[in-house]
Amino acid sequence: MPDLSIDVVAKAAGVHRSTVSRAFSRPEAVKSETREHILRVAEGLGYTMSPLAQALRKKTSTFIPLIVPDITNPFFAELAKTMTQAADERGYQLLLCVTNGDPAKTEGYFIAMQAMYAPFGIVAPSTKVDTEALKRFDFGHKVVVIDRVEGDDAVPTVTVDSRRGIMLALDHLHALGHTSIGYVSGIAGTHTAQDRMDAYLELSAESGSAPVVLDSGSDLDAGTRGAEHFLEMEKPPTAIIAANDMVAFAVISALGKSGVRVPEDVSVIGFDGLALGARFNPPLTTIRQPIADMGHIAIELAEKQNIDGSVDHIVLEPELLVRASTSGPRK
Amino acid sequence: MPDLSIDVVAKAAGVHRSTVSRAFSRPEAVKSETREHILRVAEGLGYTMSPLAQALRKKTSTFIPLIVPDITNPFFAELAKTMTQAADERGYQLLLCVTNGDPAKTEGYFIAMQAMYAPFGIVAPSTKVDTEALKRFDFGHKVVVIDRVEGDDAVPTVTVDSRRGIMLALDHLHALGHTSIGYVSGIAGTHTAQDRMDAYLELSAESGSAPVVLDSGSDLDAGTRGAEHFLEMEKPPTAIIAANDMVAFAVISALGKSGVRVPEDVSVIGFDGLALGARFNPPLTTIRQPIADMGHIAIELAEKQNIDGSVDHIVLEPELLVRASTSGPRK
DNA sequence: ACTGTTATTGCAACCGATCTCAGCAACCGA
DNA sequence: TCGGTTGCTGAGATCGGTTGCAATAACAGT
Incomplete structure (x- = not known):
């Protein structure tokens, strides 16, 4: 050539x-x-x-960084998948940035994206710190965040309605006859994680039942610890809401090791709607987030902001996905 | 600024x-x-x-495309994770390219990487076709492949020893007392998938037991179909080898729906060693591939080739990872 | 003191596009 | 017929670096 x-x-x-x-x-x-x-x-x-030459001269490239804490987490993987697709369709190339939850890395990526003339970036934060970092960079380069951002309306966001999701879970469980429903917190220190927990606390109080937080940790082992806690209780709840599917998997797995069966002995419901859940044992009942939509919307928001400067905050509706990890309480 | x-x-x-x-x-x-x-x-x-300006002038960039069929598959996700890390360490940026198994997309990425002055790319092919495509592009831009490449020694590869892996699985199962061991094929039409299957066929023949292929499909539902097949048999095997962890998950899940328990009723062993397997129900016994090493090695091979033109074929050793999905056969 | 390296640094062309400005032809109305 | 538009294309500077080559300085050797 x-x-x-x-x-x-x-x-x-x-x-x-x-x-x-x-x-x-x-x-x-x-x-x-x-x-x-x-x-x-x-x-x-x-x-x-040559995209390179174009970028250099126009001072705006087609590289768009996708900043995630851990691509190994299927939630982010699914996000990345829809994102690449959306990106491809519009002639962008996705730069995969994995932070491992290290805010320093996040910042590193921010400065790199400037150098790269990225028109914008997508951030799925692992901690609130990440969103803090955003503010330090007075972005000429825009960012859209897959999470809520504390009191900052300057950055576009797309999230799903955590409260509504927890409500769906609670309703589902109530309808099945559960009255004592535990909760295991999520992987992340994000606002989203916090929102889900808060919603659980509030809503279960409203429904008259005492909240039972089995674990409020924010690491990968929350599920395991939650299960241990459950096993130690003399009168454990009959159902458990996990802050996300991964945690639900861990809970069920840990419970299983001790011979506790799901849903026969206790119902477990997740939050995410990962495709993986359908192949879990048992297939996981969960609150589905429209992940595919989130990817597309995030990119649309970013483009929109680039054009007319508008900053939108999209809140998507979750929905209940009933599979096999929930059933009526054990008599 | x-x-x-x-x-x-x-x-x-x-x-x-x-x-x-x-x-x-x-x-x-x-x-x-x-x-x-x-x-x-x-x-x-x-x-x-500015990496852009540098790339333009030097005609070689720091963008390295990682071409995978599906980032949603945890195997590729784990690969991507170690890859980003290895890439970061050396000042590269990973471009995430998802083909969905569409060879046309693969080709598209190949031409894009030329335009991008990518020094090389990493391909985890979904089908043999992908590796065929390689040949059509008389690469000035080099590629390393995470798979075997049919009769082509011109492209560096890194793989794990499939035969050895299957042997480990078989030995483990034999040691537990199993004599009738079924097999469910993998997701992909890659050489790797084929090698595993061939190894199973050969090795079980050698050990004197008749091979039982429950499903030889190459799609995501192989696991489900394999389980169905299992359920229909009057004298099903007492253990199942799945060509990869995802299939193992599906098998166990499908079996569970019909009340067949693992490992009480049947043992199941996977192949991959996904972190996820540890949180499955039950925790999955599997043949571990050193995925983290694969990422680093792939990048090293690519760099090496770029420098001295050497083309290596690295074959890694798998190892047995015993968790809880295998046990002695039911009496 | 004189010439032949060698170590440093400046010059300017070049990578592959974009974009402002200027030039030119056709077209319009008066 | 002439100034004024309008439409289209060419010139050339520019984006942010890299690199071969020339120039100068410093240092040896004799």
Whole structure:
């Protein structure tokens, strides 16, 4: 491939390189006849513009960083999946940035994205700290966050209604006849995690039953500890709400090791709606978040903000997904 | 940030921009005194070089595409995780490319990576077709493949010894007293998937027991179908080897729905060693692949090839990871 | 003191586009 | 017929670095 640059196309088409440039990026500025000729020639040569050169000159690239704490967590993986798709459709390339929950890394990625002329970035924060960091960077480069951001309306966000989700879970369990419902907190120190917990506390108080927080930790082992706690109780709840599917998996797994069966002995409901849940043992009843929508919406929000400066906060509706990990309480 | 370019640093340090450039990228070519001064000034200004500009001029970037069929599959997610880490350490940025098993997309990414001046790419193919595509592109840009490549020694690969893995699984099961061991095939139409299956066929024949392939499909539902098949047999095997952990999950889940318990009624062993397996119900016994190593090695191989043109084929050793999904056969 | 390295640094072209400005032809109304 | 638009294309500077080459300084050797 003899280095296909805009100049060789220009020569081949018998026009100046600026005309070729226009033929691609501002078609209406070129006589249609000329344009088609150029495009045809380019096509024939198999020419595509260099995104690098474009980015350098235009000071805006097509690289969009997706900053997640852990791609190994299926929630973020599913997010990444829909995101790549949405990105592809619009000609962006996703840069995968994994922070491992280290705020320093997050900041590192922020500065990198500036250097990269990223038009915007998507952040799925692992802790509130990440969102704090946002403020320190007076973004010329915009960011949209998959979480709530504390008292900051300057950054677009997309989330699902945590309260509503917990309500759906509680209603489902109540309908099955459960009255004593425990809770195991989530993996993350995000606002979302906190919101779910708060909702649980409030809503169960409202319904008259005493909340039973089995574990309020924020690490991967919350599920395991929650299960241990459960096993130690003399009068354990008959159902458990897990702050997210991963935790639910851990709870069920740990319970299983001690011979406690789900849903026969205790019902467990998750929160996320991971595809994986369908293949769990037993298939997990859960509150589904519209993850696929979140990816698309996040990118739309970012683009919108880039254009008209609007900052939206989208709150999506979760829905109950009944599979097999919940049933009526043991008599 | 008043657009920090190399020229402003040069001015601030009182030298020419080429000297600044050298101070960063070829330190030995600058008097140490000068260099340190420049670096200090740059530091003070918070200057970093533009990867875009560098890439454009040098015709080699730090973007390295990671091409996977499905990031939602935890195996690829874990791969991506170690990969980002390895990439970060060496100053690369990972471009996440998800093909969904569509060879056309794979090709698209190949051409994109040329345009991006990617120094190399990592491909975890979903089908043999992907590796075929490799050949059509007479790579100036190198690729390393996480799979075997049919009769082509021109591309570096890293894999784990499938045969050895299956052998470990078989031995484990035999040691527990199983004599009738079924097999459910994997997700992918890769060489790896095929190798595992072939190994199973050969090795069980050698050990004198008739192979029982419960399902040889290559899609996500292989596990479910395998389980169905199992349930229909009048004399089903007492243990099942799944070609990978995801399939094992599906098998156990499907079996569970029909009241078949693991490992009480049947033992199941996976292949991958996903972290997720530890939180499955029951925790999954499996053949562990050193995924973390694979990521690092892949990148090392690529760099090595770039430098001295060497093409290596690394084969890693799998190991048995006993958790709780296997036990002695039911009497 | 004179010439031949060697170590440093400056110069300027170049990577592959974009974009402002200027030039030119066709077109319009008066 | 002439100034004024309008439409389209070419020139050339520019984005932020890199690099071969030339220039200068410093240092040896004789």
